[in-house]
Amino acid sequence: MHLPAALTSINVRDVLRYDVPASLVVFLVALPLSLGIAIASDAPVMAGLIAAVIGGIVAGALGGSILQVSGPAAGLTVVVAELVATFGWKVTCFITVGAGVLQIVFGLSRIAQAALAIAPVVVHAMLAGIGITIALQQIHVLLGSDSQSSAWENLSAIPGSLIDMDWHTVVIGGLVVVTMLAWPSLPARYRKVPGPLVAIVGATVVALAAGFDIDKITLDGNFFDALALPELPSGNWGAVALGVITVALIASVESLLSAVAVDKMHTGPRTNFNREMLGQGSANILSGMAGGLPVTGVIVRSSTNVASGARSRASAVLHGVWILVFAVLLTSLVQQIPMAALAGLLVVIGIQLVKTAHMKLALRTGDMWVYVITVLAVVFLNLLEGVGIGLAVAVAIVVVRVVxxxxxxxxxxxxxxxxxxxxxxxxxxxxxxxxxxxxxxxxxxxxxxxxxxxxxxxxxxxxxxxxxxxxxxxxxxxxxxxxxxxxxxxxxxxxxxxxxxxxxxRVLGLAPWKASASSHDADESPTLRSIKSGVHEYHRLTADALLEHMEGLSDAQDPDSLFLTCSDSRVVPNVITASGPGDLFTVRNIGNLIPTAPGADISVEAALEFAVDNLGVSSIVVCGHSSCGAMTGLLAESGPGGAVGTWLEHAAPSLSAFRSGHPAGRSAADAGFSEVDQLAIVNVAVQIQTLQRHPLVGRAVADGRLRVAGLFFDIATARVIEVSSTAVTVTA
The missing domain is CATH 3.30.750.24 (STAS domain)
Structure with a gap:
């Protein structure tokens, strides 16, 4: 999906075209999830809808992520269930308010991103542990029994629940499980309708049509009857404070990680993490004050929002409005949903929190022990202790690796x-x-x-x-x-x-000797290491690594290209072309010239003949460079004498073309190159033209067996630029 580069205001036309349809899809996904999470948290069923409404409207309007959708999340079900069992529901709502206040402190103090310091493997394992815990709880409801108070008791009670299973609940719950698991593999036109909605509606219709006598959702009054103020705890303030910190930290981490994931799904504005904390904190304060569950950013709803084409925060807000309308006007429909159907939904949600991709990543990165220990601690101890143990193990492993x-x-x-x-x-x-x-x-x-x-x-x-x-x-x-x-x-x-x-x-072949000279060694020059020392260092550090690349090259060479470049020590062909042994058949001379005058040095001619006829290279590359001494000599009023002067006579056509306004020179001037570099670029273009007219090379080019190209190495920027026979292309 593509989004505009900036979304600074809400466009009414875009809202109607993109955000309204997306909000309806998210609403259909969020509705059954909110009900199921409330039941898994041992909270009033309507508390899930209250949290969904407030999370969508408040966090959607105030948060720092424009496409994140917030509401009750599976990641907090275990914590909330423990709080409800310990303090009761209304005190748990007070804890939710306190967590919201703490989140606002996180946002105002601008330390929100510090919550991302928790190792991702610990977060992945935490979610997996929560998923296993939810699945272990709800499998008993699906079988027609009651869930136990701990993971170990739930695990050990499975055989008994299997023996005494209620086949009606198994059929309804199993129908939801099968539908949820099969839905992603259906054609895209069917998957436009959310799988959770289809599963719950289908199971409810089957239960009603078959006349199954099974437990259904019960509501104590309508949406407004469920609104209730929190209560102050009667004591045990230390445990309450710990609950506030736990809910705030987990909700913050889950929201921020979800926002990071959502940012990777679109190209719009990035998340303002501090503002996101303010939005999440405000939503939790209001949700707790109204009798709702804790609110977090939810990746399932958010990814659905992005995939459905949402373009602004209006989609998240509208999804909350649709849930409000449903909760106020259609609560009688909710009471027709079998508990076994929501149990099946929660079993699948729990299983889906255990992601094989996360386990494979942990295995590849050496973090599997952290993952396994965190999962086991979350499942068999509790969430806070599990995360703490996981973080301690992760830190210990990092310390070991670092030291x-x-x-x-x-x-x-x-x-x-x-x-x-x-x-x-x-x-x-x-x-x-x-x-x-x-x-x-x-x-x-x-x-x-x-x-x-x-x-x-x-x-x-x-x-x-x-x-x-x-x-x-x-x-x-x-x-x-x-x-x-x-x-x-x-x-x-x-x-x-x-x-x-x-x-x-240093990297051998890249860092100059003088860059790695050991100034503390009195027996060695502080500015230059000898070739002998370099060979010794090569044998010690690089020879073994190079050996594996020499396989198949010991008897013959088969290069791809003939590379003609200047003798200048600053030009390193294999480095600037990221090539290795056997790739380049290299010819070097002063000024990267191809002599054509009668009686000229035939070494270049011999190299061309050998490369084309014997080696069968597929390309010839001429590479010039900036600050070239040969080109500087050509431009001087009195050129160099001796053998250098004689050799540079072969560059006379290049100098003439430059002074005549060669297109490559004008292109180089427009690109801001100096006069010497303009001449060097023209020289490359002229050598390309010379090659194209060469009898041997010209035939190979005409037959399609060979290509001729030009490069220019700008030493000051360490960039390589393409040069054609008429222009220079600055792409770096």
Missing amino acids: RASITSAPFGTPGSRQWEIRIHGSLSFLMLPRLNKALAKVPAGAHVTMHIDADFLDNAASEMIADWQWAHEAVGGTVVIEETGHALLVDAPKAPPRRHQVAT
């Missing part, structure tokens, strides 16, 4: 050489001292040791252990050579508090 280092110690070289190698990679702190000591203890006295340290964090305790061991090892005749490639250095540890650095100081 752990890979430490290996092993001999190498020929047998009897007494050469040992110690490799340390990662965060080296006092927590790693036992493992470090174990690795150091393996080294025999008198061995010649090379220690490679690539650390992003290194504290004084680790530095001191290494220094003490080095002193002791060298005192008995051994040698120790320490090579450090990380930013965290041993020499710095005693000087200041440790801090985290970026791991891996």
Whole structure:
């Protein structure tokens, strides 16, 4: 779905065209869900409709997410049920008011986004635990029995409920379950009608037609009779405060995560999280004052809203209005709905909260233990303790991951050489001292040791252990050579508090030698590392990784392109083309020229012939670059002499074309390039034209076997720009 870039006001025409139809669809989805959630929460049935009305109208009008739809949510059913059992319904309403006040504090203090600091895996597991708890409760209602007070009791009572099942309730509840599960696989034209509505209406009609004597929803009066003020608790204020915090935090996290998910579904304005908290808080205050359930942003309703074409917050508000109209005028219809039908709906909702995608993600990211422990704790303890335990496990795993280092110690070289190698990679702190000591203890006295340290964090305790061991090892005749490639250095540890650095100081082939020279090493130049040192570093850090890419290339090459570029040291063909071994057949000369004069150097000619006839390349690319010394020499009043001057005579056609106003030069001037760079771009265009006229290349191009292209590497911006025979295309 596509939305306008900005939705700063509500357009009446758009409301009638898009938001009214969408609000009706959301209303049809929200109605049965609100009733079912109220029943699962052990609250008055009408409390679900009150919360749906207020959540839709108040949170929809005041919230910071224009397309989020709010109302009673399955994520709070377990908490509300516990509060109702502990304090009674009216005190629970007071707790809802308090949670709303706390949410407004979150919004006014502008810390709403802090609620997103809870690890997503804990939130996913929390919802899964709630889903399992709901399913375990409602399966007994579906079977015609009463649900128990705890998950373990519900689990252990399933065999008894199966033995004593009421077949009428099983048929009605099973019909809802089958309808809900099958509905997503039906053709799209049928799915325009919400599945929950079809399931509940269908089951109700079947129950009435068959004359089943089963329990139905009972209402104590109409919508307005259900409105009731909350009561103050008579004591136990500590537990009440804990309930307020629990409801506020869970409702806030669920609303914010839902808003984040909704933002990913449309291209309109992003959520203002602080304003969303103000809207949610206001809705909860009013819902609690009116005798309704707690309100949160609900992803099921919100995603339906987006998918149905809503364009403004009017859709969420109108869905609340339709629920109000229904609750006031059509409550007699609600009392025809069998309890088993809502139980079947809630069983499916509970199952759907356990998402295999979340489990697969946790498995891939190494968070499965967090997921499993959180789910079990939520199901068999309670929601707050479960989330707390899950967060503690998640934090512990993060700490382990952050502070752990890979430490290996092993001999190498020929047998009897007494050469040992110690490799340390990662965060080296006092927590790693036992493992470090174990690795150091393996080294025999008198061995010649090379220690490679690539650390992003290194504290004084680790530095001191290494220094003490080095002193002791060298005192008995051994040698120790320490090579450090990380930013965290041993020499710095005693000087200041440790801090985290970026791991891996350089990428070989990308970072220049001078960028990684170790200024603390007196035996090495602070500005340039020798090729020999570079080769050593390549063998140590990159050779093994490169080896896997050399498979199939040891006997022959099969490049895709001939790449003709300048000899300039700043142009790195494989880096700027993101290519690897065997991709480019590279020819380099000063000025990236293709000589055509009689008696010219035939090395380029030989390369063209070999690439086209022998290697069968599919393209030839000419690549120039900015600040080119050859082009600077061409523009100078007195050009370079000697061999360079002789060679640059091959660039005379490029200089002539530039001075004659070549289209590529004018295009480059319009793009803001300097005169030298304009000439360099014209030179690329002229070399392309030269190739297209070349007998061998021209035939291959005409036959469709070969393409000729031009590139220009702008060193100042590190961007590569396309050049044709007539123009430059600046796309980066």
